[in-house]
Amino acid sequence: MKTINEKLVQFADSKGLSQYKFCKETGLSDGALRGSRSIGVESLAKIKEKYPDLNLDWIMFDKGPMLLSDAELLKEPSAFYQRNLTIDEVVDNRIDSKLDALREVMAAYIRQDIIEEIENAKKEIKKNKK
Numbered sequence: 760m761k762t763i764n765e766k767l768v769q770f771a772d773s774k775g776l777s778q779y780k781f782c783k784e785t786g787l788s789d790g791a792l793r794g795s796r797s798i799g800v801e802s803l804a805k806i807k808e809k810y811p812d813l814n815l816d817w818i819m820f821d822k823g824p825m826l827l828s829d830a831e832l833l834k835e836p837s838a839f840y841q842r843n844l845t846i847d848e849v850v851d852n853r854i855d856s857k858l859d860a861l862r863e864v865m866a867a868y869i870r871q872d873i874i875e876e877i878e879n880a881k882k883e884i885k886k887n888k889k
Contacts, residue, residue, distance in 0.1 A: 764792045766818050767806070770825060774810070785809050812852060 761769070771781035771792075778792050785806045791798065798806075807813060816822040 760821060763797045763803075763818055764794070766825075767798060768792050770810070770813055770818075773825065 767781070768778060771778060774781070776784070779789065781787075782789055782791055785802070787798070787802055787805070791802070803815065803818065807815060812826045814823050814825055814827050817825050
């Protein structure tokens with residue numbers, strides 16, 4: 760089981776952030792994620808305020824996915840309204856979550872396409888050798 764700090768590093772990576780940038784954006788001290796001390800409740804509250812899609816049940820109890828779905832976020836109105844998110848920010852959040860899913864589908868499709876191209880090339884080479 761990963762530590763809270765390790766999970767936060769994983770979350771930052773998923774957002775494309777370095778540990779330094781993640782700490783800066785959330786108000787954590789530099790290197791807070793590298794220390795042996797676990798992040799405290801106050802720090803987790805700051806992180807949750809900045810990243811409402813982070814699932815604290817995943818962070819603390821290993822329950823559920825790392826990111827909350829849009830539906831789950833809407834169950835927590837404070838996630839949107841207390842942060843005063845603009846519609847553009849909400850749209851960006853949804854685009855990001857949809858792009859992740861699309862990226863997985865496209866990667867599988869492209870892998871299969873490349874495999875087929877390789878197989879066709881092998882057949883063509885064999886045919887030309889005859």
